[in-house]
Amino acid sequence: MAARRAGWYARNNPWVSAAVQSLAANAVGAGIKPRSRHPNAKVRNTLHSLWDRWTDRADAAGLTDFYGLQALAFRAMVESGESFARLRVAEDVSPLPLTIDLLDREQVPLDLHRDIGGGARIRAGIEFAASGRRVAYHCYAHRPGDALAPLSLDTVRLPTSDMAHLFQPLAPGQVRGITWMAPVLLRVHELDQYEDAALVKAKVAALFTGFIRDPDGTVAGFNDGSGIGGVLQVGMEPGSLIPLPPGADIQFSDPADPGDYGAYTKTHIRAIASGLGLPYELVSGDLEGVTYSSIRAGLVEFRRRIEQVQHTVLVHQFCRPVWERFVRLAVLAGRLPAAAFDRDPSAFLACDWLPPKWDWVDPLKDARAEIEQIKAGLKSRSQSIAERGYDAEDVDAAIAADREREKRLGLIMEAPNG
Numbered sequence: 291m292a293a294r295r296a297g298w299y300a301r302n303n304p305w306v307s308a309a310v311q312s313l314a315a316n317a318v319g320a321g322i323k324p325r326s327r328h329p330n331a332k333v334r335n336t337l338h339s340l341w342d343r344w345t346d347r348a349d350a351a352g353l354t355d356f357y358g359l360q361a362l363a364f365r366a367m368v369e370s371g372e373s374f375a376r377l378r379v380a381e382d383v384s385p386l387p388l389t390i391d392l393l394d395r396e397q398v399p400l401d402l403h404r405d406i407g408g409g410a411r412i413r414a415g416i417e418f419a420a421s422g423r424r425v426a427y428h429c430y431a432h433r434p435g436d437a438l439a440p441l442s443l444d445t446v447r448l449p450t451s452d453m454a455h456l457f458q459p460l461a462p463g464q465v466r467g468i469t470w471m472a473p474v475l476l477r478v479h480e481l482d483q484y485e486d487a488a489l490v491k492a493k494v495a496a497l498f499t500g501f502i503r504d505p506d507g508t509v510a511g512f513n514d515g516s517g518i519g520g521v522l523q524v525g526m527e528p529g530s531l532i533p534l535p536p537g538a539d540i541q542f543s544d545p546a547d548p549g550d551y552g553a554y555t556k557t558h559i560r561a562i563a564s565g566l567g568l569p570y571e572l573v574s575g576d577l578e579g580v581t582y583s584s585i586r587a588g589l590v591e592f593r594r595r596i597e598q599v600q601h602t603v604l605v606h607q608f609c610r611p612v613w614e615r616f617v618r619l620a621v622l623a624g625r626l627p628a629a630a631f632d633r634d635p636s637a638f639l640a641c642d643w644l645p646p647k648w649d650w651v652d653p654l655k656d657a658r659a660e661i662e663q664i665k666a667g668l669k670s671r672s673q674s675i676a677e678r679g680y681d682a683e684d685v686d687a688a689i690a691a692d693r694e695r696e697k698r699l700g701l702i703m704e705a706p707n708g
Contacts, residue, residue: 293370293395296471299478300369305559305573306471306478312572313470314365316596319646321357322605324613325681327640333626337638340620343385350378350389356612359390363456363608370395372457372467374427375608376448377615386619390612397430400466402445414466416455417447427453454611458603474565481558488551567595582651593648605643613641647678 299306324341326334348356359375366373374393381387398415405411409420417426427448432439457467471478556574563573569588571577577585617638621631631638650656663669672682696703 292472292475293469295475296469297369299471299475303478303482305481305562306474308575309563309566309568309573310365310368312568313368313566313596314361316593317600317604317645318357318361318364321360322600322609322643322645323357323679324609325642325644326638327642328637333630333638336626337617337620340385340625341616344383344388344616347383348388348390350380350391356390359392360604360608362392363454364604366392366395367456367458367467367603368470370467371469371472372455374398374429375454375456375612376429377452377454377612379619385625386616386623388616388619393429394433396434397432398427399430399445402428415445416465424450424455426450427455451611451615454608456603456607458599470566474562477558477561477565481555481562484554484558568592586651589650597645600645601643609643610641614639642676644676644679644681647680 296306300310301307326337328334328337345356349359354362363373363375372395374395374397376391376393378389378391379387380389383389400414402412402415406417410425411418412428415428416424417428419425427450428445429448431442431444431446457464458470460468469475556576559574560570563570566573569585569592571580571585571588572592617626617631620626621628621638626638660669660674664671664674675682675685695701
């Protein structure tokens with residue numbers, strides 16, 4: 291299966307490993323964080339406070355926080371094409387009884403197809419209503435192949451409200467995801483084969499220093515009878531002078547050049563990077579010949595792709611379902627006004643997701659360009675701050691607190707020139 295091969299390469303091939311790590315680091319980084327758009331500042335602050343306290347308890351396994359789960363889910367999507375998350379209600383979790391359990395893709399069987407009547411059907415483990423809307427997922431309770439799991443082929447039906455399915459649709463009507471490495475798996479395999487062959491060739495060539503030629507067959511027994519089986523055993527050390535009998539000479543080994551190994555490898559790595567939508571430099575770590583303009587041009591295109599995946603896939607399929615379940619549980623737990631939620635749930639569910647800020651090669655030039663755009667009215671401070679992964683209200687409050695503290699302590703801070 292392509293997903294298994296992709297997972298193996300992601301853990302054992304240095305180029306693929308670097309590519310997957312780079313994709314996850316750029317798409318998720320320290321986390322895509324929510325900022326409520328509720329019109330009431332008190333409600334917003336309550337939601338943000340609850341969220342910040344809950345994120346550390348989000349992982350059902352207790353290995354990471356919510357933002358770590360984002361990275362794991364995204365990485366699984368890159369490797370195997372998709373990932374599944376089960377939203378569980380767990381009473382022993384505070385401040386809200388919600389945990390997230392990431393499932394292996396094999397827990398949702400690809401070969402489960404069934405007509406269940408009334409126009410409803412199960413396709414690849416996913417149940418669809420007659421209208422074509424997803425209504426449930428049929429999952430194994432344990433990962434197939436788990437040595438400690440009971441031998442059972444029965445699945446558990448989980449409604450879509452309890453699940454998040456993360457994958458990048460590539461065609462209309464697509465039901466399940468395919469590994470992002472599908473276009474490059476053959477390239478990776480060929481590169482592995484080429485490197486193995488080149489290494490073996492180099493090792494074999496290094497075993498032979500030279501060959502003693504004996505046209506008349508008189509070398510056997512030379513050097514006090516040290517020849518074994520008609521072959522003269524001669525060791526070579528630095529500064530050695532080796533006597534040869536009449537008619538014998540030495541021909542040194544000169545193995546054929548396997549070609550330009552560096553150029554061939556570089557071409558394959560470029561193809562792997564291109565297939566995964568990454569700049570070559572992020573995969574190879576090779577910055578030879580890179581200029582500010584060239585690396586920036588490559589990063590601009592790469593970041594456009596990442597932003598598309600962030601907002602249309604990761605936020606839409608993973609973050610929003612978690613936020614909606616979080617808010618509804620906050621209402622049920624009495625942390626938010628239930629009457630106001632019943633009147634206008636959309637105000638409570640409205641949320642902006644702020645991805646991590648981009649770091650540039652020359653931040654001074656970018657900062658000056660940003661300031662000029664704000665001065666010209668081409669963008670707002672709030673938009674600029676949001677693009678850096680921060681909330682404008684939090685930044686303004688922090689600036690105001692700094693100014694008040696400076697005034698109270700008698701500190702004088704110089705403003706930047708211009």
